[in-house]
Amino acid sequence: MSVQNVFKFPHLVVLWISQLFSAIGDHLYVVAITWIAIQELGSSAAYVIGSGTFSSLFFGLLGGVYADRWNRFNIMIGTDLLRALFVALIPLIELVSEIHIWHLVLISVAVSGLGTFFNPSLQSSLPSLCKDPRLLQQTNALMDTTHRLARIFGPGLTGVFLLFLPLPHFFSLDSFTFVVSAIALTFIRKSFMKTRYIQSNPSQKRQTPLKDLTQAYHLLHNHKLLVWALISLGLVNLCWGAVYMVGVPLFTEKVLKESVAAFGLIGGAYGVGNIVSLFVVGNIKRNMIYMYIGHLILGVGFIVIASADTLWVALLGAVIAAFGSPMGDILLLTMIQTDFPETHIGKIYSFRALIGGLGLSLGTFLASFFYQLLPISVVMFIFSAIIIGVGLTGIIFLKRINLKPVFHLSK
Known part of the structure; x- marks a missing residue:
């Protein structure tokens, strides 16, 4: 469909x-x-x-x-x-x-x-x-x-x-x-x-939020596929914050010698790549291997930006990176909505948001430190390579543990 x-x-x-x-x-x-x-x-x-x-x-x-x-x-x-x-x-x-x-x-x-x-x-x-x-x-x-x-x-x-x-x-x-x-x-x-x-029945209503979260944590802990996906999400968000939120504007000004208008164009190109990807992701099978393929595409796109010597190359890299970005987001969200009881979807989603937010915050914090020590392009290469590493590791993980990476409506 x-x-x-x-x-x-x-x-x-x-x-x-x-x-x-x-x-x-x-x-x-x-x-x-x-x-x-x-x-x-x-x-x-x-x-x-x-x-x-x-x-x-x-x-x-x-x-x-x-x-x-x-x-x-x-x-x-x-x-x-x-x-x-x-x-x-x-x-x-x-x-x-x-x-x-x-x-x-x-x-x-x-x-x-x-x-x-x-x-x-x-x-x-x-x-x-x-x-x-x-x-x-x-x-x-x-x-x-x-x-x-x-x-x-x-x-x-x-x-x-x-x-x-x-x-x-x-x-x-x-x-x-x-x-x-x-x-x-x-x-x-x-x-x-x-x-x-x-x-909720009366006993559930008397439960503390901590008890609710503990129950949701145990459900999450038993879902190996989602646990690894959330770890991957945190790592990729860390690198995304370092490369896109901090590195791209610095690279645009310091390396490409362009204005804030050029940075806006890169953001627009990233948005276009996102939209194109979403219409593709909506039609692919519910197979988590595509999430890790998305990480590979994201990392490659960021490397293209870090290697750019003109604005046009940076715009191309932004479109490539953006195409890989939503692939994991949509599949991860659909997994949460279909593989868990309706009484716990909100909490599992909040765990996902917490891990993603922590990764993003840590990435922007670390970026301010690394960009002072190393050239902008080098830092962008390092974090982009980590994203690619996460994608490759995820694919190997799925194959080694022989865990079926396909999820479906289970309730």
């Missing part, structure tokens, strides 16, 4: 469009909060950005616990409205006073923390929202396009909005997109009502 088949279901189309608007709003939010923080704090703006990352890591597992305990539809509506309220505080504050750094930190912590409740609830709902279980992987691929399309169109929209809208009102736009998301969810409420919400 192809990704296009998802469009036959109106409730999935409404959900996708609403999340696309929300993702574009999130991009505007990131631009606004980062730029205002830089104007106020300079290089110390990382504290504002880091506060959101810390909030995601701190609340991440808890969000998965309650996504499995509570009505997921209500969680999604509630978190959308709360995020709309918090984000709207910035332009309101500007009307009566000055925006201070502690305002930005508060908003960053609140918005990121609430996102850790929304995302597991959304991902846990998709298996039931899909009328045909065979369409789940294609639905995951389509939903993943929201953030990647925002990455493509976001820079252009930022420039357009800045022509007639003050930067603080980017928060107003983001607030509006959260409200749109909540309204869209209300329109497809009947589809959610048909899903199988988990009504």
Whole structure:
């Protein structure tokens, strides 16, 4: 079945469009909060950005616990409205006073923390929202396009909005997109009502979040294929943060001698490669070997960028790298949704988000150290080679333990 088949279901189309608007709003939010923080704090703006990352890591597992305990539809509506309220505080504050750094930190912590409740609830709902279980992987691929399309169109929209809208009102736009998301969810409420919400028995309700997480951990521990996939995810995210988030902008400016506009083009090329890949991944078999093949492609693409002597070669490398990136993401998510009981999908997804987030944070931290010691291209080569190594090791791992790398709907 192809990704296009998802469009036959109106409730999935409404959900996708609403999340696309929300993702574009999130991009505007990131631009606004980062730029205002830089104007106020300079290089110390990382504290504002880091506060959101810390909030995601701190609340991440808890969000998965309650996504499995509570009505997921209500969680999604509630978190959308709360995020709309918090984000709207910035332009309101500007009307009566000055925006201070502690305002930005508060908003960053609140918005990121609430996102850790929304995302597991959304991902846990998709298996039931899909009328045909065979369409789940294609639905995951389509939903993943929201953030990647925002990455493509976001820079252009930022420039357009800045022509007639003050930067603080980017928060107003983001607030509006959260409200749109909540309204869209209300329109497809009947589809959610048909899903199988988990009504815990009294003993389960009395369980502590730690007990819930312990049960989910044991399920995860017994799933060898997913354990190795999550280890691979953490390592690849570490290298991705070092190469793409830190290395590519440095390489663009210091080696290619290009401007921020060129860096934007590389980001756009990366987004295009992502979108093309998603429509391919949606149609491949549910075989985890493709995840490791994706790692190989990602590493090769990054090596092409690190070897580039012109912007055009760097753009080609970005497209290649981006093609490999979503292959693991979609297959990993589909595995979580199909190989675990519905009562634990949210928690397993949160473990996945935690490991990926820790890898990304550690990668950006290590990058700042290595780029001071070694040439930019050399550091990018090293981390790209690690990504390729993870891909090769994963393929060998699947073959050596004779573990069937194919997963299917098991519940």
